[in-house]
Amino acid sequence: MASYSTDKIRNVVLLGHGGCGKTSLAEAMLYCSGAINRLGKVEDGNTASDFDDEEISRTMSINLSVLPCEWEGHKLNVLDAPGYADFQGEMLNGLHVADTAVIVIDGSSGIEVGTQIAWQLAREAQKPIAIFLNKMDRPNASLRRVLEQLRGTFDTTFVPMELPIRQGEKFEGLVDLITQKAHTGTGKHPDAPADMADEIAEFRLQVVEYGAEGDDELMMKYFDGEELTNDEISHGIRAGLKSGRIVPVFCGSATELVGVRGFMTNMIDVLPMPTATEITATAKGGSEVTLKADPKGPLAAQVFKTINDQYGRVSFMRVWSGTLKGDARPYNSEAETEERIGGLFMPRGKDQVNVAQGVAGDIVGVVKLSETHTGDTLCEKSNPLKVERVEYPNPLYAIALSPISQGDSAKLGPSLTRITEEDPTLKSRYEKATRQTLLEGMGDAHVTIAVKRMESRFGLHVETAVPKVPYMETVSRTGSAQYRHKKQSGGAGQFGEVHMRVEPKDRGEGFEYASEIFGGAISQPFLPSIEKGIKQVLDVGVIAGFPVVDVKAIVFDGKEHPVDSKDIAFQIAGREAFKLAFQAAGPVLLEPIMDMTITIPEEFTGDVSGDLSTKRGRMLGMEQVMGNTIITAQAPLSEIQRYSTELRSITQGRGVYTMKLSHYEPVPSHMASEIAAQAQKEKHEE
């Protein structure tokens, strides 16, 4: 594969609702550009993008694929992202390194939830957006209808760039609205059909008018009544796209290969070059620098995707600045260590092609980096740069994992490390309160697939369950008790007596131990023994087996024996006195309360808020934005552990939400006694 200069590279990420045809479009581009010589089909499981076993069996994309195509002397790095909300992490990775987000829309269905998500993510990432209306071969596909819908939904200027040519039901090709030439998918450019003249005139007027909006000078010229040349219109659209004021709309059919070649040419002519994107990095000493795609600039190549399979590690990088050589020894500014590049490559269909270097603006792959993870930057040691990282959403769904065999126990930790390193939206942790190993992600499909992957790649077998809720124990008022430990069965005796008071503390203040002993009822050396005894209880709890938090324990009196009092005696007395005092101090269970932001199409507002109230949810606010309702609410974690699945079913997959821990609150008393009883039962079973 030839080497391309920065201005001859285009980086785009394909985003959009699942099933709109992103993977098929990427496949069509690979095929039309000659990167592959057989057009694969998603249904047949033989596309270049969806090659993973899980992707083939589910006929949907799960991973971000890097699919470079060579077209008219340029290199188009096409990133095919999944559409399903569970795999948002991959969408964000793709967006991070792309210079344009191409949002693909099914021309017969119009805007769907996935379209809205893609739009929002692209806007948040401040990337220019272009639209590709796919499936225009379908009889009910309509540019006019989708354009109207887009204009009614998103607040920006949409410019139709092409008009479909139909002969009856059949989609024959497109008319370029700037040149007014037709494309029929065969590479020929005949004149547009004569009977479309009125329609072309109507749509071309929009292109000219909106194209002028992209550039203030053109705008003046246009309002002065002057004709704009084709070049000026193109320039206006390019400028407007780059600044985010204009969203061009292209059309085609990925499976019929109509509009695909023209779209690639448009990517070169209309979409911004890598130099249009600026990215912030932190330099030595913490100062911020802005990097631009300059091959002669300081080296900054950032890993945006890592695959750990049974053969080792593959990393994909975008070179933000400088030039990375295939035999370089760059410095990883995060791990603070040197890495060895043993050759760079570009994927070409299912194969890999070696390349000598990656210039600024390009995307390249490398195998077997030892210390480099997703998000890290490779740079020069003398100029350690850290390029800003993607901000990922908080997890929404967790499962508890228990290894099946002893061998699985040993594999659990390393497998989790590798799978979570590959996908930063997956997290694993040990929950001390419930003594469970958790795998957290964006939804049911996300964590289920991760578990399957660990099985097929690393041979790890686990049982999965809904996690136990990490309750905590505390007290609601002051209570006191005393305990005497006395043992005189042969040998040396044990004696210790402790009088203790337990008081509630504010949330988050933790445990505190104090003594009010004056005059030597208990001598000084035994006070730490008592504290040690109490600490044995803090992790395992008093009423239901959960950690004790936010209490103060005060020893205020006691007794000792000149011979039999010793460390162990006061540990036991302290522990037992604490348990009794805790019981006397109105013990309560605390449960985690989550902050939620739920976005749903307006028509589901009633159903979703009704459902929340059955989950002990509290509505905090409600807002109407672009046909959607945004609900802010709080609800106990115990009620919403499976909310991602439930919301999907209430809203037919059209609702999304985020959540994070807000605070802990007492569990209603009737529920607390049930939880305590259940915990006692489980303890007996153990």
Ligand SMILES: Nc1nc2c(ncn2[C@@H]2O[C@H](COP(=O)(O)OP(=O)(O)O)[C@@H](O)[C@H]2O)c(=O)[nH]1
């Ligand atoms: N009729 C028609 N079907 C298409 C077109 N593009 C994709 N499809 C079909 O739509 C389905 C989903 O396509 P896929 O590429 O997996 O969509 P993705 O989820 O956006 O990647 C598959 O069955 C494709 O064959 C198109 O242009 N026309």
Ligand SMILES: [Mg+2]
């Ligand atoms: Mg796909």
